Amino acid sequence: MTVPADAGAARAADAGWWRQAAVYQIYPRSFADSDADGIGDLRGVTSRADYLAELGIDAVWLSPFYPSELADGGYDVADYRDVDPRLGTLADFDELVTALHARDIRVVVDIVPNHTSNRHxxxxxxxxxxxxxxxxxxxxxxxxxxxxxxxxxxxxxxxxxxxxxxxxxxxxxxxHTFAVEQPDLNWRSREVRDDFVRTLRFWSDRGVDGFRIDVAHMLTKDLAEPLPSKLELAALPFDGNHPLIDRDDVHEIYAEWRAVFNSYDPPRTAVAEAWVDSSRVPRYASPEGLGQAFNFDLLQADYDASEFRRVITDNLRLAAESGSSSTWVLSNHDVVRHATRYGLPPLGAEARGPGAVKQGTDWVRSGGIEPRLDRAQGLRRARAATLLMLALPGSSYLYQGEELGLHEVAEIPDAERQDPTFFRGDGADYGRDGCRVPLPWTRAGSSFGFGAGGSHLPQPDWFGDAAVDVQERDGESTLALYRRALALRHRLQAAERLTWIETERDDVLHFTRPNGWEVIANFGADPFPVDGGGDVLLSSAVGLPPDGVVPAETTVWRAPR
Incomplete structure (x- = not known):
C-alpha cells in the first residue's frame, strides 16, 4: 500500500512549521563529545547532524549551552549571549545552525528568564x-x-x-526559588526586561528559529510587605493572585516578546514551560503571547487507555481555545525515562498533583529499580505509547536517547551525581541524573562512542546493547521504529484534529485523522481483533501483527482507506 506523498510536503517553509513538528531535545553536555574531555559540546552535535536528519525530525531544541557553573545542569546562566567555553564558541554555534538548516532542521534554544547564575x-x-x-x-x-x-x-x-x-x-x-546559585531576577525592573529583549534578538539574528521558555509562569512576583508565611510554591489552582506563580502580569512580558518574534520573517516561535492549572494554559499559548505551551499531562499519566484518552481530549480542547496546537511529551531532561516508568508499578492517583512527575523519581531512588522493573514490558509499552503520541495532532517533543529505547540509569554512585535536587534533599530525591547520562553511539569504546575519553556521568554496561551502531543493523530496533514512524508521520499528517472510534473495550483506543489514517492502541494484556480496513503501515511490536489483530501493549497505524 502506498501512502499519500504530498500530505506533509508543505511542512518545510511556512510560518506554521511548528504546529505539527517533531522536535528533538538535545542536552548538549550528554549528546556527543568532540574533544575527549568527557563533556558533550556543540561540535559534537554538529558531527551528528546527518544522524538527526536520518531520524526525520523537524527541529532541534538545545538545552542551555551558555557559560555556567553547572549548579543546575546549565540552567544557572552566567552570560545569556555567549557559549560555555567547555561546549564551544559562538562560531561553533553558527556552524551548528548552518549544518542543521542545510538539512531542513530548525533550531530552538532554551531561555532561562526566572533567574541567573550567582556568577552572572x-x-x-x-x-x-x-x-x-x-x-x-x-x-x-x-x-x-x-x-x-x-x-x-x-x-x-x-x-x-x-x-x-x-x-x-x-x-x-x-x-532563589531554585538552587542557592540561581538568584531570582526582579521582572519589575525595566533594565531586566530590556536586556532579555536584547538576548532574544541576539539569538534570532544568529538564525535561531524559536525559544523554549524555562519556568515561564514564575517571572513576575508580588513581594509587597508583609510577606506571607508557609507559602506553597506548588499550590493549585492558580488564579493570578499567587504572589510568586502564574501571575496575570507575566503576560505583559510575553506581549513584548511576541512583538520581537513577529518582527522577523518568518516569526520566531516560542513554547512555554508553564506548570499551571489547565485553565490557565491557553493564555501562554495564545498568538498574542508565546504561541505554544508544553502539555506535560502524559508525563503524569500511567500506561492506561482511559488516562491517555482524557489527556488527549483535554489538551486538544485547550489548544483549540488558544488557537495554538498541542504539544506531546513522554520524556525529557527532568523526568524518569518513559521506558522505565512504564516498566514499574503505576504511580497511582494518590501521588498525582503538582510536581507528581518529579515525585515519580521515588520509583528509582537508591538505585532500587531492578527488583521491580520489567525492562521488556517497559520498552514494549514505551514503543506503543510513542507510536500513539506521534500520530496525534500537534507537535511531538522527543528527548535524546528515547529513540534508542534507553532506560533510566539508576546505578550512579552518590559521589558521581550532579543534580542539586539530590544534594539539597540529602539524597531523599533520586534526582535527574539518570536521564542525563551521555548517549551510547557505539558498542565499543571507553564511553560507547560518546567521545574519545570518558563521560561526565557514568554509563552502565548495558548501554552497549542499545548503542546506535547496534540498532542501525537491526531492522526491528527502536531506532528503526522511530525513523519509520517519523518518515510516515510527515507524509500522513493533515488537519489538526482526530475522530474517536469506540472499541467497546476500555483498554483500547482507536481514532482516525482527517485523511483516513487510522491508529489503534491496545493498552491491554489481550489481543484486540479489528475489522477490515487499511493495510497495517507500522506496528510498535516486533514484526507485523497477524491480519486483523492488534497484539497486547501494541499500537498500529493503518493506511488511509
Whole structure:
C-alpha cells in the first residue's frame, strides 16, 4: 500500500512549521563529545547532524549551552549571549545552525528568564553594591528578620529543598526559588526586561528559529510587605493572585516578546514551560503571547487507555481555545525515562498533583529499580505509547536517547551525581541524573562512542546493547521504529484534529485523522481483533501483527482507506 506523498510536503517553509513538528531535545553536555574531555559540546552535535536528519525530525531544541557553573545542569546562566567555553564558541554555534538548516532542521534554544547564575556579572555587582542600589534592584533582596537580621525574611522553601533565601552578608537576603546559585531576577525592573529583549534578538539574528521558555509562569512576583508565611510554591489552582506563580502580569512580558518574534520573517516561535492549572494554559499559548505551551499531562499519566484518552481530549480542547496546537511529551531532561516508568508499578492517583512527575523519581531512588522493573514490558509499552503520541495532532517533543529505547540509569554512585535536587534533599530525591547520562553511539569504546575519553556521568554496561551502531543493523530496533514512524508521520499528517472510534473495550483506543489514517492502541494484556480496513503501515511490536489483530501493549497505524 502506498501512502499519500504530498500530505506533509508543505511542512518545510511556512510560518506554521511548528504546529505539527517533531522536535528533538538535545542536552548538549550528554549528546556527543568532540574533544575527549568527557563533556558533550556543540561540535559534537554538529558531527551528528546527518544522524538527526536520518531520524526525520523537524527541529532541534538545545538545552542551555551558555557559560555556567553547572549548579543546575546549565540552567544557572552566567552570560545569556555567549557559549560555555567547555561546549564551544559562538562560531561553533553558527556552524551548528548552518549544518542543521542545510538539512531542513530548525533550531530552538532554551531561555532561562526566572533567574541567573550567582556568577552572572549583574549578581556579582549586586553583592558588592549597597542596599537600595540599582544593581540590587535587578534581583529580589529583602532585609532579614530577628536580631541582627540574621534570620531569613520568610519560612519559604526552595523548589530544590532548603530555604528559598540566602544571606547576602549585610543583613539582606536574596530570593532563589531554585538552587542557592540561581538568584531570582526582579521582572519589575525595566533594565531586566530590556536586556532579555536584547538576548532574544541576539539569538534570532544568529538564525535561531524559536525559544523554549524555562519556568515561564514564575517571572513576575508580588513581594509587597508583609510577606506571607508557609507559602506553597506548588499550590493549585492558580488564579493570578499567587504572589510568586502564574501571575496575570507575566503576560505583559510575553506581549513584548511576541512583538520581537513577529518582527522577523518568518516569526520566531516560542513554547512555554508553564506548570499551571489547565485553565490557565491557553493564555501562554495564545498568538498574542508565546504561541505554544508544553502539555506535560502524559508525563503524569500511567500506561492506561482511559488516562491517555482524557489527556488527549483535554489538551486538544485547550489548544483549540488558544488557537495554538498541542504539544506531546513522554520524556525529557527532568523526568524518569518513559521506558522505565512504564516498566514499574503505576504511580497511582494518590501521588498525582503538582510536581507528581518529579515525585515519580521515588520509583528509582537508591538505585532500587531492578527488583521491580520489567525492562521488556517497559520498552514494549514505551514503543506503543510513542507510536500513539506521534500520530496525534500537534507537535511531538522527543528527548535524546528515547529513540534508542534507553532506560533510566539508576546505578550512579552518590559521589558521581550532579543534580542539586539530590544534594539539597540529602539524597531523599533520586534526582535527574539518570536521564542525563551521555548517549551510547557505539558498542565499543571507553564511553560507547560518546567521545574519545570518558563521560561526565557514568554509563552502565548495558548501554552497549542499545548503542546506535547496534540498532542501525537491526531492522526491528527502536531506532528503526522511530525513523519509520517519523518518515510516515510527515507524509500522513493533515488537519489538526482526530475522530474517536469506540472499541467497546476500555483498554483500547482507536481514532482516525482527517485523511483516513487510522491508529489503534491496545493498552491491554489481550489481543484486540479489528475489522477490515487499511493495510497495517507500522506496528510498535516486533514484526507485523497477524491480519486483523492488534497484539497486547501494541499500537498500529493503518493506511488511509
Amino acid at each position: 556579572a549583574w549578581f556579582q555587582e549586586a553583592l558588592a553594591a549597597p542596599r537600595g542600589s540599582a544593581a540590587r534592584d535587578r534581583y529580589i533582596f529583602r532585609d532579614g528578620t530577628g536580631p541582627d537580621l540574621a534570620a531569613p525574611p520568610t519560612d519559604w522553601d526552595s523548589a530544590f529543598g532548603g530555604s528559598a533565601w540566602e544571606p547576602a552578608g549585610d543583613g539582606q537576603w536574596y530570593l
